[in-house]
Amino acid sequence: MMRRMNWPAAAAFQVNSARLMALGLLVLLSGCEARNNVGPAKTEITLMRFFGSCDGQYAHVNEVAKGQGECGIITTLVNEFNATNSDGIVVRTEVVEWGPYYDQLIARIVAKDVPTVAVMHESALGDYVRRNLVLPLDKDFAAAGIATSDFTAHARRGVTIAGGTYALPFDSWSWLWHVNTSLMKQAGLLDPAGRPLVPGSPQELLAHARQFRRATGKPYFAWATANEPASNTRTFLTLVAQQNALVFGENGKSINMHQPAVDNALTLMQQLYAEGHVKPNLNYAGANQAFLRGDAGVIVVGTWAIDQFLNESGLASSPLYGSYTIFPFPQLYQRKAVFADGHSWVMLKAGSPDEKTHQAGVKLLKFIWDHSSQWARSGNLPARQSVVTSENFRKLPFRDSLAEITHTGIAIPSNVPTQRLVEFEIGAGVGNLLVSGRPLGEVQDAVETRVNRLLKKARR
Numbered sequence: 001m002m003r004r005m006n007w008p009a010a011a012a013f014q015v016n017s018a019r020l021m022a023l024g025l026l027v028l029l030s031g032c033e034a035r036n037n038v039g040p041a042k043t044e045i046t047l048m049r050f051f052g053s054c055d056g057q058y059a060h061v062n063e064v065a066k067g068q069g070e071c072g073i074i075t076t077l078v079n080e081f082n083a084t085n086s087d088g089i090v091v092r093t094e095v096v097e098w099g100p101y102y103d104q105l106i107a108r109i110v111a112k113d114v115p116t117v118a119v120m121h122e123s124a125l126g127d128y129v130r131r132n133l134v135l136p137l138d139k140d141f142a143a144a145g146i147a148t149s150d151f152t153a154h155a156r157r158g159v160t161i162a163g164g165t166y167a168l169p170f171d172s173w174s175w176l177w178h179v180n181t182s183l184m185k186q187a188g189l190l191d192p193a194g195r196p197l198v199p200g201s202p203q204e205l206l207a208h209a210r211q212f213r214r215a216t217g218k219p220y221f222a223w224a225t226a227n228e229p230a231s232n233t234r235t236f237l238t239l240v241a242q243q244n245a246l247v248f249g250e251n252g253k254s255i256n257m258h259q260p261a262v263d264n265a266l267t268l269m270q271q272l273y274a275e276g277h278v279k280p281n282l283n284y285a286g287a288n289q290a291f292l293r294g295d296a297g298v299i300v301v302g303t304w305a306i307d308q309f310l311n312e313s314g315l316a317s318s319p320l321y322g323s324y325t326i327f328p329f330p331q332l333y334q335r336k337a338v339f340a341d342g343h344s345w346v347m348l349k350a351g352s353p354d355e356k357t358h359q360a361g362v363k364l365l366k367f368i369w370d371h372s373s374q375w376a377r378s379g380n381l382p383a384r385q386s387v388v389t390s391e392n393f394r395k396l397p398f399r400d401s402l403a404e405i406t407h408t409g410i411a412i413p414s415n416v417p418t419q420r421l422v423e424f425e426i427g428a429g430v431g432n433l434l435v436s437g438r439p440l441g442e443v444q445d446a447v448e449t450r451v452n453r454l455l456k457k458a459r460r
Contacts, residue, residue, distance in 0.1 A: 042088045043360045046351070047078060048105065048115035050098040064371055069307055070378045077374065081367045089360045102420070109133060114350040116361045120167060122158030122342040123423075126414040129161045134346040136164045137365075144366045152406040155383035158342045161414055167344035168365045169383035171375060173303045174340035174405045175234050175329050182323035183297045187215040198330045202268045205332060209277035212297050221278045222296035224287045225434055229427025231284070232269075234339040235300060235329075236430050239265035241410040242333035252415030253455050255422075257448040264333075266433060266440055273434040280435070294319030300329070303402070306379035310397055326398050328405055340409025342383065381406055417458035425450045 052071035059075075061067065062083040067076035078091050094115060096104050102124060108114055120128065128134045141148055148156070148165055155169035184196045189208055191197055199205035209220035224231040240247055245261030248254065256262075272278055279287070279296050291299035292312055299305075306326060313324035329338040345365055352358035368375075372384045373392060381402060382388050394400045412419050429447035432438055 042090050043356055044090045044092055045116035045357055045360045045364065046092050046094055047364070048094045048096060048108075048118040049074065050096055050101050050119060053095045064374045067374070068377075070304065070380075073375055073378055077368065077371055080371075081364060085363065085367070087360065087363060089363060091364060109348070109350065112350060114348050116347065116351040116357060117364060118346055118348060118351075119170070120344055120346045122155075122167070122169070122344050122414075123412060123419045125159065125167055125344065125346070126161055126419070127417055128346065129166050130417065133349055134166050135349055135352075136166055137168065137347065138165045140347075140362045140365075141165065141168075144362050146366060146369050150384050150386050152381075152383055152385050152388060154340055154406050154409040154411075155342055157414075158411065159344050167346045168369060170343040170345060170368070170372075171378075171380035171383055172340050172342045172406055172409055173380045174402075174409050175238055175300060175338050176303055176306075176326050176402070177329060178291065178299045178301060178305060178309055178324070178326050180291065180294060180297050180320060180323050181325055182319075183212070183216055183218065183294065187212040187297065189297075196325065196327075198327060199332065200330065202264070202332050205268075205330070206271065206275075206277075209272060209275070213277060216297070218296060219277050219279045220297050221272065221300060222282060222287045222290040222298070223278060223300040224282055224284045225273070225278065225431050226281050226283045226286070228284045228287075229424045229431060231287075231300070231427065232430035232434070233423045233427035235269065236265055236426060237410070237412070238329050238337060238339045239268065239332065241337035241339070242331060242335055244334055248413055248416050252413055252417065255448055255451045255455070257444040257451075262444065263440070266430065266443070268332075269430065270433055270440065274437070278434070292318065292320060303379045303381060306398065307377075327401055328408070336404065336408045337410050338405060338408060339411065340405060341411055343380070344383075416455070418454055421454055422451055425454065 051074050054071040054075055058067060058072050058079070061076045062079045064073060064077040064080050067073040078093055082091055105118060125134070138148070146168065151159070151169055152172065154172045159165055159167040159169050179196050181190065181194070181196060184190050189197045189212060197208065199208050212218070212220045223235065237247070240261045243261035243264060245259060247256055247262065249256070273280070279290050282290060287299055287301065288305065290296050292309070309320065309324055312318045313320045313322060315321060345368060347358070347361050347365070352361055372382055373387045373390065376382045376387060376393055376399070377396065382393060385406070387393050388403050388406055412422065416422060426447055429443050429450070433440065433443040
């Protein structure tokens with residue numbers, strides 16, 4: 001038989017039931033309120049890049065102003081975007097080593113695992129545009145407030161293909177002379193103000209190099225000649241461009257290595273090496289270390305090395321202590337010109353499956369554009385003219401003298417395909433000329449044959 005509940009127990013039961021109902025109602029209402037106040041649904045996009053990995057130092061730093069060096073600045077820049085954007089956009093960074101970067105990018109495109117945004121050298125951009133793999137961005141830039149009129153002359157050439165803009169320029173990087181002023185003083189190659197004497201002709205350069213070697217017992221130059229063809233290519237193309245000459249045909253389908261400007265450039269490089277003015281058999285790391293040890297007066301390397309060398313020059317234990325300066329590659333022939341390239345950001349066609357993802361990618365590009373002055377601290381030159389002329393940029397060490405490169409920089413024309421392979425073949429041939437002493441004409445024939453074969457085979 002069922003036992004009846006007495007009155008006090010029944011009353012308690014009713015009170016508890018009422019409390020449970022009220023609690024349930026509060027939970028329901030609070031859930032509704034939370035749903036009403038929740039931010040936008042998250043949109044995840046991917047950013048594929050090189051520049052190294054430094055999460056151990058910067059993973060939780062959300063202010064780009066606190067980042068140092070290329071890796072630190074780009075890492076904190078993305079962190080700040082993730083922390084501050086109000087659109088629920090989350091950028092997932094995918095870091096790839098520089099060496100296999102493009103191989104991995106192509107492999108991902110083939111596998112349909114395509115990043116939303118990817119870094120790309122402007123010298124590589126033309127191949128991706130010709131294969132219809134990247135998006136034109138003029139309309140997106142106009143809508144987002146990215147003024148292409150603010151691109152520097154060099155940046156505009158780098159990202160413009162057949163009249164359309166296909167990437168957001170990030171910087172311009174170039175070939176510089178990094179100089180040990182203590183060794184130059186020892187060689188008697190400083191002016192009365194303590195600045196290095198800058199050669200103004202091939203003959204003057206050879207005279208400086210001979211004087212330097214007599215006084216110091218050391219070679220004038222360190223530059224990478226072993227397993228680093230790019231170094232030779234950049235110096236060679238700089239010397240040719242300073243003579244108002246072009247090695248590539250107007251249609252980008254051929255190279256001409258048999259012309260006076262090429263003869264002059266290669267002869268000068270060969271003579272410098274043969275007379276012992278270039279420290280021999282150095283790879284990239286070896287050349288940098290030779291300069292840091294004080295084994296050479298000048299290293300010919302890019303803008304990206306400024307930060308490292310500047311830091312070394314502040315260490316009392318360093319042979320470079322208080323003895324570092326830089327200047328653009330000197331004008332040795334008729335006009336100022338120096339090899340330059342640039343990093344840029346592209347949006348890949350298959351990387352934005354819907355409009356929401358596409359717009360998220362554009363917003364990231366706008367954020368990068370708005371923080372161009374921060375990236376300029378890395379040593380690379382700004383892609384924005386308004387930053388180049390800004391007081392903050394000019395106050396950075398040595399930058400005032402480097403601003404000219406944003407309009408004197410030259411590059412391989414964008415209609416020349418497979419530029420990385422072309423650069424390799426040129427650089428390998430020049431290196432062979434320097435190291436093995438092969439006859440000039442023989443090297444010219446070999447480079448021209450190999451490069452023209454590459455250009456003929458390249459898909460257009």
